[in-house]
Amino acid sequence: MSEKKKPHSISRRKFLKNLGSGVVGTTVAMHGLQKISKAQEAAEPPPHTDRSPMTITVNGKQITTLVQPQTSLADFLRGQLQLTGTKIVCNHGECGACTVLLNGEAVYSCHILALDAANKSVETIEGLLEAEELHPVQEAFLDHDGYQCGFCTPGQIMAAQAILLQNSKPTRAEIMSGMSGNLCRCGAYPKIIESVMAAAEK
């Protein structure tokens, strides 16, 4: 599916404009007190690059790359890694379409910086697939019509996966509260819950 969404959302574009063109970012991670004075120096002009190095594990693969410090994880996944299965709808931490797993827990990727995921492990909808084999949760959504237009589905599936990782036999109530942060404009909720219940049976 090709989406017109550019890696930079409107608010980010505005953000960049406000900052002027010379955005320079650095991440200063410090290990050991003796390095602090160096970190202070780093607050003066650092090597001129607008990107910070970052190591991140995405769907089991470790990647070392450069990222602009103000890039959200969702923009990073979609724009830089071309993992467009993760959707952006509200871009505001309210709808759940962009849900991915960060160290096994559900988060809104539109609402955290890519740098926040540095040295952590991210799993996206693409990571559920094993070669051509659908993941049991994906299969359950297919079998039980857990979607209509499908746009919220990657986020729904990742939220469901987060619940099942914690608790392989969730109750209906647990599913409903665990997935309450994922909206579906088509209102496919009954089928979504049915799908998660079915996935738990597998």
Add this chain to the structure above:
Amino acid sequence: MTDRIDIISPVNLAQLDHILEKLRKPATYVAGATDIMVQKSRWEQAGTLIDLRTVQELVSTLEIGPEGILIGAALSFTDIIRYRIIQEKFPILVESCRQIGSVQIQNRATLGGNIANASPAGDTLPVLAVLNAELWIGPRLKDNFTKMSVDEIMTGPGKNCLQPNQYIAYIYLPFPEPTDPFWYFRKVGQRYSMAISKLSLAVLGWKHNNHIREIRICAGSVSPRIKRAVLTEKLLSNQELNSKVIEKAATQLMKEIKPITDIRSTHNYRKSTAGRLLQESLSTWARAGK
């Protein structure tokens, strides 16, 4: 005009304090970033972000003392909900954390962030107020943290009294008296999940021989600052819980709070709902005692 963003990630408190001492320009703290991400203008100006979620003590402390527990300010709500000691001793806190945002928000958002953000609608604030929470503010001065209560730190909507180099390090919660405490937390919003409170009410109390021995009441979203309803508390103490007393207390609470009208609700709605919630909680308590 700032033309660069620095993210500083201190690994422990000693480093954090050292950095703050040396820092010449103002910095913005980031914990779960769930509030900060929607306030970009704040960090645009700051240029320097200090990541508190890398400070080991702040993200991992849960110390159990003889009279209470010490919680690192950067623990997420999910962390807090999962601790058995908190479930056992502070169920009212667990309840309020469970009602924040959604699981995705709870996985990231922190208790310290909820306090520092100082929204009158911050759901943990009334609860922390009735638990007599003590905030430990860094950096340490001669090895000591500055101590503050929830109503002291908040100076108005979105404003706290911390100096630029000060941060919330820990939240100390004294154990409530263990004999039959009654607790109640209720949040009224647009919908269950993700709603910003129109109003919330936290109540914690103890009875003795069918009389109220002690009661603590705090409503959220009803005033620019978080304050306990001390007059209502006073009216209720040593009273027997019957419908007349409950009625009087609800009227007193409605007099005592000074809610505003805003996009989420009106002054009158908030007042009468606060009274209703207090009635509901006290009636529940009255029935439970029988």
